[in-house]
Amino acid sequence: MEKARPLWANPLQFVFACISYAVGLGNVWRFPYLCQMYGGGSFLVPYIIMLIVEGMPLLYLELAVGQRMRQGSIGAFRTISPYLSGVGVASVVVSFFLAMYYNVINAWAFWYLFHSFQDPLPWSVCPLNGNRTGYDEECEKASSTQYFWYRKTLNISPSIQENGSVQWEPALCLLLAWLVVYLCILRGTESTGKMEQLANPKAWINAATQIFFSLGLGFGSLIAFASYNEPSSNCQKHAIIVSLINSSTSIFASIVTFSIYGFKATFNYENCLRKVSLLLTNTFDLEDGFLTASNLEQVKGYLASAYPSKYSEVFPHIKNCSLESELDTAVQGTGLAFIVYTEAIKNMEVSQLWSVLYFFMLLMLGIGSMLGNTAAILTPLTDSKIISSHLPKEAISGLVCLISCAIGMVFTTEAGNYWFDIFNDYAATLSLLLIVLVETIAVCYVYGLRRFESDLKAMTGRALSWYWKVMWAGVSPLLIVGLFVFYLSDYILTGTLKYQAWEASQGQLVTKDYPAYALAAIGLLVASSTMCIPLVALGIFVLRRLKTGDAAPVA
């Protein structure tokens, strides 16, 4: 006899929880970047095709599994086959990694939000140097927004080897972020609801990847959410709604982000022109205001011929300003959110208001995704009888938050941002592809597609369309295998992995190689989640063999 499983108060709550989980920071800072890099509007073609062929079927599959099995990821897959409970464990492990590093973004958003209540905004002016005769050197070389991000927020060290100490300001913000997450998940499911280049093969691969990760497949969060559904709810409709809303949010965010790109490009281009004009005016004592954008080239030519020696002296310092090259440099990730956007905001009227609104939005997106993430971890834990009999729900949540927060303090050290990048790039990518692949194969071939189909029909009262069956059994697994093979070969071919380090003396990013122990950490990250699947299967096999004469058939 089991106690009744808590349910969503109404289907809308469930849909909102899924949307809040799926619509996250990736919609704001990853999708517009991909659009920019792979031909703008034409990126929408592979994106929408992948949405229909890969995103919606897999989302529907996860929701259906959760709703049918009515358990978190571990329990759901144990039900399908005890040998496959490793998939659930792998999901939980990946979710745990994500929880550790994702909340750091919320901590940064809190930091910026609290600093938005000042006039002038702290990232719009450079601080003065020691004897007050000029601005701080690092700030001069970079820009004030970059300085505020790299020096004041992160206090970043020049390389990943120099660890530094835990910075108390981001640590406090991280603590607050975890407290907020704990507050939201304290009461369980009931509370989370309120609150997610055509010929270029890379374009297609990136579209597939983006859809995959943007919907949050493979973490077990969707299974967890759906497990709290009424068995009769129409998860097909929900899957389509959630994926469509997720994609339209991405597209909407791109419109805004493109205008920010354009602003940044124009601003930098005009700045560059101004600097070159000033340099030439001062060197050759030309009349002030004589040099404009239009006559710059002519004058340069004239000066080169009239004063060749002086011109050759100053020539190395003259940069070639081009609007196209500025537009080509797209930024993604934390750089976009915390440098480029803040750059745009500081030049707006009433910048404090826009700043507060913007970081509040980032926080909402980030915390919404965190709630889904922690649900993925907590649901299997609270489902397991061993743990839930000893500890109440609040204590389990508290323990998970505490452990993640403690480990997350690593990301607040001076080299923390480099470790953050490692987790961001490697903790979830390959493992998720494998997890979702095994999920799909498990449901279609181990549990049986026909059996699952009849289960769904009994549950929801609706027949399964042929489209979903074809996708689940054939197309989507093939796509995932393709993606997996591509990424593996890409990693192997590129040799040693590199990262971008901030060089304070030059005021810009430089590429460096990862040291050996960082590479080992990356390998461990990927291995610890992917190896769960075969290891648990092996463990269960061994256990079964050890039980004398107990040949329990696979459920």
Add this chain to the structure above:
Amino acid sequence: MLWLLFFLVTAIHAELCQPGAENAFKVRLSIRTALGDKAYAWDTNEEYLFKAMVAFSMRKVPNREATEISHVLLCNVTQRVSFWFVVTDPSKNHTLPAVEVQSAIRMNRNRINNAFSLNDQTLEFLKIPSTLAPPTDPSVPIWIIIFGVIFCIVIVAITLLILSGIRQRRRKNKEPPEVDDTEDKCENMITVENGIPCDPLDMKGGHINEAFMTEDERLTPL
């Protein structure tokens, strides 16, 4: 004879004020950048004003109260507008040390800027760095105040939720277990077979038919 003397004097002056000469400073003005349409033309009257301002700054230095406008020499005026200047001593043979001129200009930079309606960036004295105004720093950083407020609110909310959860659980435990009526019992029990829950009836829509007696009541209790 007079012409010779005149030439001699200007020659000496010319030697004292030269680009790169000892104790000479280069000044650069960007009038059009600062004032746009309202820019004034740089002529000898403006130069006179400049000399006056430099002399004024030097007069504020102890021991240099006797500096006159004629002691300030300008040369090499370009169309940029930029020029060099030196300050000579009353004998007009030597130039005043650069350090003194530097500190005098730094002290009165604001007044000089205002005389020309320019600022530190548009009226540049090369090699004389200006003192920048530091941003106002409140004693307690503002962000800590806001952080403290939100932190306290979240802690209070968590404590309230935990306490109400404990109270709910205590109330549930206090209720004697036999006082469940049959409807509640059916709702709480979901039979499980092979780890897969069976939901034969949608409990919310079903009714319990009281015509059928439950197992317990068939046998009269002793």
